[in-house]
Amino acid sequence: AQRVTQPEKLLSVFKGAPVELKCNYSYSGSPELFWYVQYSRQRLQLLLRHISRESIKGFTADLNKGETSFHLKKPFAQEEDSAMYYCALKTHGGYQKVTFGTGTKLQVIP
Amino acid sequence: ETGVTQSPTHLIKTRGQQVTLRCSSQSGHNTVSWYQQALGQGPQFIFQYYREEENGRGNFPPRFSGLQFPNYSSELNVNALELDDSALYLCASSLHTGSEQYFGPGTRLTVT
Numbered sequence: 310a311q312r313v314t315q316p317e318k319l320l321s322v323f324k325g326a327p328v329e330l331k332c333n334y335s336y337s338g339s340p341e342l343f344w345y346v347q348y349s350r351q352r353l354q355l356l357l358r359h360i361s362r363e364s365i366k367g368f369t370a371d372l373n374k375g376e377t378s379f380h381l382k383k384p385f386a387q388e389e390d391s392a393m394y395y396c397a398l399k400t401h402g403g404y405q406k407v408t409f410g411t412g413t414k415l416q417v418i419p
Numbered sequence: 420e421t422g423v424t425q426s427p428t429h430l431i432k433t434r435g436q437q438v439t440l441r442c443s444s445q446s447g448h449n450t451v452s453w454y455q456q457a458l459g460q461g462p463q464f465i466f467q468y469y470r471e472e473e474n475g476r477g478n479f480p481p482r483f484s485g486l487q488f489p490n491y492s493s494e495l496n497v498n499a500l501e502l503d504d505s506a507l508y509l510c511a512s513s514l515h516t517g518s519e520q521y522f523g524p525g526t527r528l529t530v531t
Contacts, residue, residue, distance in 0.1 A: 313461075315461075352522045352523065352524055352525075353462070353509065353511075353522040354521075354522065355519050355520065358519075395461050395462070397461075400475075405467055405474060405475035405516060406464060406475055406476070406477060407452065407454075407464040407467075407475070407477075408464065409454075409461035409462045409463070409464070410461050411459075411460055411461045412460075412461050
């Protein structure tokens with residue numbers, strides 16, 4: 310069975326400080342991993358996916374298969390980064406299944 | 420381009436009743452996924468439809484069923500409602516099964 314773990318319910322950082330939102334997964338196959346973000350009163354939206362290897366809004370995430378992790382990082386937090394962040398795993402091809410973590414609320418203190 | 424829409428916005432039902440939730444996918448998208456999000460939890464995958472066929476399912480009982488229509492809009496049906504079915508139900512559409520999902524605003528279901 311696949312599982313996604315986000316150990317922190319709430320992460321508070323000061324503006325300008327580095328941010329790391331943790332995500333660990335368990336899955337026997339080769340996963341596809343995502344970070345989704347939900348800003349206040351907005352819809353859930355894709356932030357980034359590991360296969361695209363992009364940096365979005367200054368955030369990056371590297372898939373570490375050895376540690377089964379996909380942590381989200383940003384060197385300098387901005388107030389507008391305050392939101393709910395979800396890590397998600399999707400199986401490949403054929404019959405698909407998506408698993409979300411429980412989410413981490415990021416609070417950037419001015 | 421119209422985004423993903425869901426109806427109704429809110430719904431109150433009694434235990435044992437049946438409910439149908441609706442989702443209109445974004446223009447050109449042939450894949451729709453449904454999620455249940457309980458308070459304080461992440462979205463839980465219910466199922467996915469691709470070109471009118473179910474091609475993925477999470478750990479939900481058979482009383483959760485769905486349909487996708489030729490225009491790729493979709494319905495989620497829940498029979499024999501239970502109190503624990505109270506949640507936000509999210510629909511997401513994508514261009515195809517491997518592409519980015521675009522979420523709707525959700526339907527808030529309350530079962531009393």
